[in-house]
Amino acid sequence: MKVLDHPFGDTNLKVVCEACGDLSIKAIDLANSPDSTEIRCRRYNAIRGTIADLRELARRATGEFEF
Numbered sequence: 001m002k003v004l005d006h007p008f009g010d011t012n013l014k015v016v017c018e019a020c021g022d023l024s025i026k027a028i029d030l031a032n033s034p035d036s037t038e039i040r041c042r043r044y045n046a047i048r049g050t051i052a053d054l055r056e057l058a059r060r061a062t063g064e065f066e067f
């Protein structure tokens with residue numbers, strides 16, 4: 001997922017997992033999940049943020065991401 005390759009400062013989304021330092025997140029269905037859906041680390045299941053955080057990140061990076 002491309003968004004994880006671009007850390008953007010002060011979002012609530014943890015681009016890098018605090019538990020294991022990994023960039024991987026579990027696959028989620030962005031189109032069919034509410035903003036409050038938690039995004040979790042693929043390795044340790046630690047909460048990394050929510051879909052709302054991910055969408056906020058995308059808004060800041062105009063034109064760079066596709067959802």
Ligand SMILES: [Zn+2]
Pocket residue numbers: 017018019020021022041042043044045046
């Ligand atoms: Zn982790």
